[in-house]
Amino acid sequence: MIEITEVPSPFCGIGTDDLSIQVEGLSLKVSANGCAVNTPAFEQAMTDLQPRINGEEVSLSEAVNHAAELLKNANQPVIGGCATDVNGMRALLELADKNGAVVDNVNFVGARRNFLAMQDSGWMNTTLAELKNRCDVLLIVGTDLESFAPRFFERYLWNQESMFLEDTSARQIIYLGKAPSGAASTSPNGKKAQVLPCSNEDLPQVVAVLRALIKGKIIAATEVGGIAIADLQAIANTLKAAQYGVITWAAGALVYSQAELTVQTICEMVKDINDNGTRCSGFPLGGKEGDQTANQVCGWTTGYPARMRFSSGMPEYDPHLYDSNLMLANGEADVLVWVQAFNAAIVPPKTDKPTIVLGRSGMTFEKEPEVFIPIATPGIDHAGHAYRLDNVVAIRLKKLRDSTLPSTAEVLSAMTQAL
Amino acid sequence: MLIKLTGGIIYDPANGIAGKQQDIYIQDGKIVNPPSDAVVTQEYDIRGKIVMAGAIDLHSHIGGGKGNIARILMPENHRLDAVAHTDITRAGTGHAMPSTFTTGYRYAEMGYTAAFEPAVLPINARQAHMEMGDTPIIDKGGYVLMGSDDYLLRMMVAKKDQKAINDYMAWTLQAAQGIGIKVVNAGGINAFKFNQRRLDLDEKNPHYPVTPRQILKTLATAVQELGISHPLHVHGSNLGIPGNDETTLNTIEGIEGLPMHLTHIQFHSYGTEGDFKFSSGAARIAEAINKNKNITVDVGQIMFGQTITASGDNMRQFANHKLANPNKWVCMDIECDAGCGLVPFKYRDQNFVNALQWAIGLETFLLVEDPWRIFLTTDHPNGAPFTTYPHLIRLLMDRSFRNDMLATIHPEAQKMTTLGSITREYTMEEIAILTRAGAARLTGLVGRGSLGVGDFADITVYSENSDREAMFSTPDYVFKDGNLVVKDGKVVKVTWGTTHVVRPNYDASVEKDLKDYFDRYMTMKVGNFKISDDEITEDGRGSLTVHPLKGAAI
Incomplete structure (x- = not known):
């Protein structure tokens, strides 16, 4: 039996490369840093x-x-x-x-939602190391991030050290749309993510209202998709006050007709925030x-x-x-x-x-x-x-x-x- | 196999030959002495035709993530230029940012045998090499982008000595498999992540108390001390901003005599005179270049038409996004390493600014006196696709054609340029210097860009034609490493070029601090970051050519 360390995974999409794997003939066993996605993928028998x-x-x-x-x-x-x-x-x-x-x-059916938006108006995005070191506000739209990538929070948000944040556990995590399936988004000091749930059906409207609020438009309604406008206004204010806000979504999770328009609204919202003097980036999830x-x-x-x-x-x-x-x-x-x-x-x-x-x-x-x-x-x-x-x-x-x-x-x- | 090219008129500035009729013999991919006994297996009668080495493009965005974003962003641009496969070539697309296979074929079909990607982000270097690995026929290489990476800025703030910085740069150069070091808007890409929207030469980064001037000096010193042949390749501060001619002059002065290559200088030669507060700074800049022998430049000429700008300078790309045509654009912050920005542009001859940009580029070409210190580029695809080079050569070689073109641009721009009064026409020899001998010398390539005995047989043969655009568009023959790859402007054989690199020495202990940094802050292990040689060669097509350091024995 041999053990190979620092093994990169092609399965989880987030590029984990710290796995240890024991190899015995054709059989593999993940001995360190496995997860619900990677461990079965590596260990599957031939x-x-x-x-x-x-x-x-x-x-x-x-x-x-x-x-x-x-x-x-x-x-x-x-x-x-x-x-x-x-x-x-x-x-x-x-x-x-x-x-x-x-x-x-x-x-591609999922990725198409991103490509249609990108090829029509573009986007402003970031990558994992920037997120890990800079992101103080993370807005997760329509996606259960931890079931998508079980180690995402551990590796890229609750990392002990970061170059530009004094305390990574103080990051603000906000879910809009889908609620998280577990507690991975709860910070190491016990702070729970803010969750504003709504149905996929209502998500286009909710995101559109959020963008309108970021642009300073006045909204007459008091709620949208079951979410109070005041709560969305608070998110808008948080993003506009962030040091380095990130908005993430998994196009594959936005399973409804013309979801590309929601992606486009998110991407244009990110641009609006930058145009108004604050840094913000999009972060599309995929890679599987x-x-x-x-x-x-x-x-x-x-x-x-x-x-x-x-x-x-x-x-x-x-x-x-x-x-x-x-x-x-x-x-x-x-x-x-x-x-x-x-x-x-x-x-x-x-x-x-x-x-x-x-x-x-x-x-x-x-x-x-x-x-x-x-x-x-x-x-x-x-x-x-x-x-x-x-x-x-x-x-x-x-x-x-x-x-x-x-x-x-x-x-x-x-x-x-x-x- | 012994090939003879009989009776060509040779332009080989590296060996001081300008327009001399001479036979060339090729054996085993190289130029050889006339053999006394061997039998010529293939003779090409090229009497009266012009012969030069294969051309070398020292600044062209042919490989890497931003180029691929540019491709995917512009499907409508590809639809106009779909390329069918043939028995020997692969299908692909143009136009502004062609697919990799099409890029290789089109370069070869213009007589080019090498091109260098000028902005290889270390973290994205694998992609750059994989794309270049799918670019047939031509040789390639990359300049590794540094100067906005947090690791370097942290070292500078911690007052690490120059030796430590040299070690880090040499390590990175080897990890990313590059041939030179590039800096883009020194420190500016980094500052943009801290929400700084502009960074002048002597302005401090909001987080790290260092200035672009200090970064340039540190990097240029390292390049010189490490013995890297290619001088620090500098995309200056304040790209595209009227008045940046001052920044450029200060940049030249600030480097204090160290070798420095200022790239796409056209975009950095803007004054603020005239009714529109936009004027040509070309004369001032050219004068400074003429005076400072440590400076080399490439022009980054713009051409009218649709293209897309692809740059590591996301600070300036973001600032210019309102000019996007069509109105879509991408900016990215990348891995505490750098960034990128893609903004489609349609340069129009009836737009005052675009028309004057065109004239500024040409003024620069014509006012810089030493052809060994200026290079022919459009900063592909930023000023125009590389396929416009033959047109550009005609503008340089043919004054009456140039003036005919000048007469068609925005009238206010015509008034703001001295172009019409410049009588200079580039000679054939000078074109051979700009596109061959000079480019090979400046990138430190051994055995390329020249036609001496022992040189690689990268050779282009043209039929003399007073229409220089037609002449340089369709060479009669192109040989790559002795193989006939192009005949009458069409690919007839597909070969695979090498990847040129340099490998300055470094103290291996540099990796100790890097490992710690990667473990704490990065998203991969330091061992997984380094690109091994087999990643480039394992497909059986790619190869690496390591060039000597400056001053080293060949």
Whole structure:
């Protein structure tokens, strides 16, 4: 048994890199700094070692050739999931370019709420170290932060020391919309977060009123979505008086129609505060299932985030049209490639179209795909790179064990060769 | 394989050759002596054609997080310039901020064989190298951005000695795999996080009692003492503010003779005269450059049309956000390290300020006398995309064309510039200095930017054409490390260039304090911060080339 320390995680999105992991052959045990997201993700047993065609075990080259044959004969292939490391995405985009495929990251429906706002009016954002050292007021909108990232408070808010705050436990935490599921947001000295709950349905209105108050508009109503205007006015005043306020949200949690408008209101509110003489930053939460990695690599390779297509030989972007689930459901796509190197529980959408799965070992299916290739997990079976939620920092993933599974990049490159 | 280029007219300023007809032999990727016995396997008859080394862009934002934000921010800009794949090239997009593959192809198709990313944030350096790693054909490298990082400012406040600062900078340079040190609005990016909205050269940061002048001096001293060939690469204070010509002159004076490269000097050469309180400071600045031999500049020429400004200077980008066209923009504070700002711009010839910016850039080109100390840039994509270089070369080489263009811009701007009275036209030799020999010398590249025996065979061949824009847009041949990569302005072979770095020595004990700092304040372990060589080379395409320090034996 060996123990590897300072292990970075590609699973939690917040770039924790202080895990200790004991390795015994193929089995891993998190011995320090695990959490509800990372521990099971690292410890998951490796069960599948052999590719399958229609449930029959085959060699890797047989599986690759069969997949390439399906792609060659497809009119409109789609590559979904897109949950892998940087090199995996590089190979994925090369295959898509050559094959005229649609590329669609599994989290794009959520991320789209951010992209639509960002591409329409922009934003002012910050990153984890700034938050850790500067943030004195954190407003959390519509999101249960601790279930999103169990160690967020411990690592980035209740850190003992910070460069610019005398007492990190004095940070003010405010929830707007969703209430926290646990007590992680309670400061080490016992101070509880302020919680102003409302339904998702009311959130657009509540956020719009908050922005209006920040801009100094007079609101005639006394409450909105069950929240007193006076309470929102207090939040507005707090943000305007903060040293370095941060407003955070998880686009994936804002599950309602046209939630991008709420994101836009938040982002414009941040700009308003800065324009009025106080620093404030947005902080979108994401980074799971390789979403930031997919969007970054697709961004530099094509100019667009990871919902685009190469069908006419050149990159085309449409955040609505190239939804792989809709394309499969509408009969617009005729072959699905599903790439999910991180999470065995995230399986391809149900479809009667031929499906090729490059999945994490241990993935189980309601309906066996035509081709299944178990692939290595970046950060466990091979080194690689993955992006953290703040989109600036790419972490260097480590290889922890020797497995025989091929990487995403190796399998996809072999498929490109076989085309 | 022995290649012969027969009868070209050579412009090789590094070796003092200007317009001499001479054959070139290439073997194993390098230029060789005429062999006495070996058989020529491939001959190119280029009699009468112009031959230069491959061009080198020493300041172009081709890799890193802010560039990718710029790409993603502007889908409508890409739609106008979608690039289909071919049998040998990948699909991609232009225009203002092209995708990585398209960037590599387009540079090569203009005869460029290297480009340097001038703002590599240490914390974002992995991304810069990964993007550059997906940029084919050309060589690349990066200047590592320092001067607003809290670690340095804390050291300065704690009065750490210069040696300690040198160690920290050398360590960071190696951790981020860079070839030079860049500073952007010294201390200003940091001050913006403390809600300071402007920081003059002698103004103290609200938290750390140090001034930009002190930061510049400290960094420039370190660069010199560490033996880094490329002088401190300075994006000055007060970018874009009328009256910043004074700041620039004070910056030159304040560096007290140390080598310093002032980048995109055009954006820092604005006076406050005239009805609109905006005037050209180019003549004053050029005079100072001519006088101070320690100073080099690149211009950051603007060109009319749509682009996006991508800068580490979020203090100034935030201040300019109301000029965003289209009206969307991004600013970021980044990891107690630096920041960035993206503001789309549409420079218009009928806008007085834009028109005068255009003229100021050209005045600077024409008034700085020594071609070895000025470099051809648009600060891609900030002044214009790099694909406008051939047009810019024509403006420099062709006075009547330049004056025709001048006659079309905003009339008040025409009155405020001396451009029409400047008779200078750049010669072919001077263009070769600006874009090749000088750039290689200033970045400390060994064996590049020149055509001597033993140099790498990065060679561009043009057909003589009095329309210099046409001539420099479509070289007949481009060779990269001896491979024919471009023919008649189109990529015919895709190769992968190297990443240029320098590695000054440092005391390994520097990491002790850094480990403590990372553990207490940062969000990753110091060991996970450092970029290992294999991260650049493990894909089988990338490579690292370590260049000697100044004064070291080659």
